Amino acid sequence: MSSSPLHVWSAILFVATLAVLGEVMIAAGMRQLGDLDELRSRRGLGGTIAAVLTNSRFVVGALCMALNFFSMLFALSIANLSLAGPAIAALTYIGNAVAARFFLREHVDRRRWLATLCVVLGVILLSR
């Protein structure tokens, strides 16, 4: 690998940011729509799919996830999988917890912070 550490970590941070943005926007869209089972009982399967696909937050989130996929390919072309994989996963889990607390107004209590920390450490250990 000839890329500098700054270059590699910038790419990793960019991929993780897109993942967090995508997941938070999709979660915000789904929260806005409410329980999809209830929605399906009112509007049917076609109406539910249409409601999801026309929700602007969901569409922006899905676009971010698509961009995340291609930026991940770029990141893997300049960084080792053993570094990029766990680093992106760990940063995404932490970023999601922070974003869920401040943007989705979720009640992230001590139990959920502890769970996030366990997932981050677990992902890092599994990649060893």
Place this chain on the structure above:
Amino acid sequence: MPVKHVLRPSQYAILLGVMLSASVGDSFLKRGMEQVGAVNLRHLGLLWHALFNPYVDIGIVLLIGFFSLYTTALSWADLTFVMPATAFGYVVIALMGRFWLHEHLSLWRWLGILLIVAAVGFVAGGPSRTGHPELDRMDAGIGR
């Protein structure tokens, strides 16, 4: 104050589907891409060829299923509740590697599995949905 919601059995089934579909889908994609061969900029045509591989096709169907189940789960549960469920997929992949492919799992990896299982246990004992009902109602009114 956080609002508590009790999950229905069908919702637990959806969370189980989230856990299994991504990891099993990834395994099928990996198996299929091993048969297709390495794809690089000089051999991008192999990506088209990959679409005719049955393992790749099953993997794609499973990952579409994962995305549908994941978005459904987010319609009635918090992101910070669903996240550890998706992380459990890493455990499924590691256990599939150990018991199906007979790969060696180091002590560190067993410790990683233990931590992710603990994380799922932590959130499973709490509410699936939290937030502020008034703000959520205002939020739901926008863009409808």
